[in-house]
Amino acid sequence: MNNLAKLTLALLTACPILIGQTAPKKEDAVKPPAHGHNIEVLLTSKLFKINYAIPENIKNIVNGLVSQYGTVTADNLTKTLTVRDLETNLKAIEAAIEVLDESQPPSISVELWIDVIWASNATAKGSGEPVPERLSGVVSTLSKTLGYKQFAHGGVVTHRLSESSPRASGFSELNPGFGLPSAPGMRLNWSLSNCKISQDCIMEGNFGASFLSSSISNAAINLGFKDKNIIGSTMLGGGVSMIIVVSMYDPDSN
Numbered sequence: 001m002n003n004l005a006k007l008t009l010a011l012l013t014a015c016p017i018l019i020g021q022t023a024p025k026k027e028d029a030v031k032p033p034a035h036g037h038n039i040e041v042l043l044t045s046k047l048f049k050i051n052y053a054i055p056e057n058i059k060n061i062v063n064g065l066v067s068q069y070g071t072v073t074a075d076n077l078t079k080t081l082t083v084r085d086l087e088t089n090l091k092a093i094e095a096a097i098e099v100l101d102e103s104q105p106p107s108i109s110v111e112l113w114i115d116v117i118w119a120s121n122a123t124a125k126g127s128g129e130p131v132p133e134r135l136s137g138v139v140s141t142l143s144k145t146l147g148y149k150q151f152a153h154g155g156v157v158t159h160r161l162s163e164s165s166p167r168a169s170g171f172s173e174l175n176p177g178f179g180l181p182s183a184p185g186m187r188l189n190w191s192l193s194n195c196k197i198s199q200d201c202i203m204e205g206n207f208g209a210s211f212l213s214s215s216i217s218n219a220a221i222n223l224g225f226k227d228k229n230i231i232g233s234t235m236l237g238g239g240v241s242m243i244i245v246v247s248m249y250d251p252d253s254n
Contacts, residue, residue, distance in 0.1 A: 039069050042069075043069060043084050043085060043086060044084070044085070044086070044087040045084040046082070046083050046084075046090055046094070047081075048081040048083065048094070048097050049079065049080055050081055050097075050101055051079070051101055052101055052102065053100060054076060054163060054164045055074035055075060055079060055080060056076055056164060058074070058081055058097060059072050059073070059074035061096070062081065062096065065092060065093050065096055066083065066089065066093065067085055067086050067089050070083065070084060070085030070086070071083075071084045071085070072084075081097065108162065108163055108197045109160055109162035109251055110160070110162075110201065110225075110248050110250070111158060111159070111160050111161075111248070111249045112158070112159050112160075112161055112192070112223075112246060112248055112249075113156055113246070113247040113248075114156065114158075114159070114172075114188075114190055114244065115135060115156045115244070115246075116153070116154030116156075116174055116188055116242060116243070116244055117131060117138070117139070117142075117151055117152070117153060117243040117245060118152040118153075118178050118240055119142060119146070119148040119151050119240070119242075119243050120148065120149065120150040120151075120152075120178045120239055120240050121148060121149055122178070122239050123149060127176075127177060127178065127179075128152025128153065128154075128175065128176065128177025128178055129153040129154075129175045130153060131153045132153060134247075135153075135228070135245065138228055138230060138243075138245050142243065146233075150178070152175070152177030152178060153177075154174040154175050154177060154188075155172055155173070155174045155175050156172075157172045157188070157190065160251055161197070161203070162197070166193075166194065166196065166205070167192055167193045167194070168192045168195075169189075169190065169192070170189075170190060171188060171189045171190070172188050172190075173186060173187055174186045174211075177240075178239075178240045180236070187211070188209060188210075188211050189210045189211070190209045191207070191208045192205055192206070192207055193205060193206045193218075194206050201224060201225055202223070203221070203222070203223045203224075203248055204220075204222050205220075206218045206219065206220060206221070207220075207221050207246060209232075209244055211234075212236070214234040214242065215234075216231060216232040216244065219231045221246055223246065223247070224248065225248055225250050226247070226249060227247065228245055229245065229247075230243060232244055
């Protein structure tokens with residue numbers, strides 16, 4: 001049975017009126033409270049633990065199932081959904097949530113590494129932190145294609161990104177290199193937006209960054225695990241360029 005059929009069956013089982021059974025008598029229906037009475041006394045709250053799906057996604061569907069008095073609150077951090085509604089309506093909602101949670105694959109998360117590399121065309125040996133071995137392929141490509149002769153590592157930012165948080169931003173203080181000053185102004189501001197992670201762990205999105213008076217805006221990224229994208233470069237003066245590399249890793253791998 002497919003997921004749509006399961007959901008339909010769950011709703012029809014919990015709400016027999018939908019499949020042609022006799023409707024409740026008017027006097028049996030929940031009546032609006034009399035003047036001066038609070039509808040709150042008729043409402044019940046229930047907390048649902050969401051195991052696989054994104055709570056916010058389920059909330060959007062459950063909002064269409066609650067009564068005019070009902071409310072639905074999602075918490076993606078604790079993976080819970082809180083429904084407050086008439087007790088007679090909670091049974092159908094519980095059945096729908098159970099099917100919706102099973103019908104969706106587990107939420108996917110990835111770890112992004114944002115590296116800054118200082119690159120120089122100078123022949124005289126410069127100073128700076130060495131570039132990590134994991135970026136040796138990037139350094140080789142930059143040497144062959146752009147003719148850079150020296151490299152130093154400006155720093156790295158790591159950030160965990162999931163389907164439920166498609167955007168992020170932050171900053172990082174960078175290591176000096178090739179005569180760049182060690183000062184509070186050595187800060188990289190970065191942002192990720194419009195990020196989408198597919199079931200086969202391919203991430204697409206846009207990256208932006210600013211450093212001193214230079215910036216990179218809405219650069220497109222497309223990454224699989226262990227891929228390394230050279231997002232962009234900008235000249236800083238004195239023959240030194242800033243190169244930004246974004247890599248993606250499995251956050252649960254050893």
